[in-house]
């Protein structure tokens with residue numbers, strides 16, 4: 001190529017655009033030999049993308065959270081093909097929220113004999129009202145994104161609060177990312193689990209054992225974590241999410257107990273549902289203390305005078321999660337504070353069935369236990 005032409009081309013190729021990772025691009029890390037974690041480096045960008053863990057045994061491959069979007073599931077499948085000739089024998093779904101399974105179908109298309117495993121409640125929620133209500137909400141996304149776009153234009157959020165410059169940039173990118181998000185939503189598919197355990201089970205992958213750990217009510221009523229005792233690895237699903245936890249439909253008092261059980265395990269690698277891999281338990285302990293405090297406040301409010309609804313106070317904990325960053329503070333309010341206040345009140349009143357209502361009975365919806 002003539003130097004003048006090369007110089008011309010370099011001046012017109014948008015270098016900055018090439019540097020920006022695509023919305024659903026995941027990066028891979030090998031944690032131990034044959035154990036890989038894939039996740040998007042920016043955990044806050046919307047829509048959020050869940051971490052995937054691949055475990056290669058002598059007999060087969062286990063995938064934990066194979067992808068919420070088909071573009072992600074395809075990358076997981078490509079990574080497996082690049083690392084091994086062994087078949088995928090188990091696809092595990094940590095919980096029913098779509099960002100953990102609705103894009104995993106490319107893996108099952110390639111390995112149709114693989115067991116698809118979700119907790120009984122998660123399986124029921126995927127096939128029943130909880131998933132259906134999410135899809136009904138998604139039908140209105142065009143309108144919602146128009147409103148977000150208008151909020152960016154006027155520099156004020158829906159509630160009238162001022163959007164700082166970083167918040168404005170965050171929501172502007174969210175609007176710009178919408179067409180790609182929508183294209184992936186059109187490809188989503190809810191798989192039907194073939195195994196729906198109610199309790200902890202262990203799977204032998206050949207020279208490698210994987211425990212699917214159910215420790216009680218937590219972020220949902222049907223969470224499974226992946227525990228590899230020999231490798232000292234725990235993948236938590238959304239029981240642990242960083243830097244900002246998700247509170248929707250959860251059970252803060254019981255959730256804290258689950259995290260305390262996790263914190264007692266001899267693990268050196270913790271893969272959260274979203275966010276960077278952790279090598280110590282400090283975030284788990286912070287999260288447990290936050291949830292315990294919320295549950296305590298909900299219990300106190302419930303035993304107080306009828307009609308009084310004291311505000312939940314997050315002040316003792318919030319700076320450790322948001323570090324004063326306005327975007328994190330906004331997301332902490334939207335994804336955690338608002339939903340968890342309602343969830344904690346239901347839990348304090350003993351009305352937990354209101355948090356993730358099923359239309360039918362879980363064991364009737366998912367009668368698949370081996």
Ligand SMILES: [Zn+2]
Pocket residue numbers: 050097099100238273274
């Ligand atoms: Zn998630």
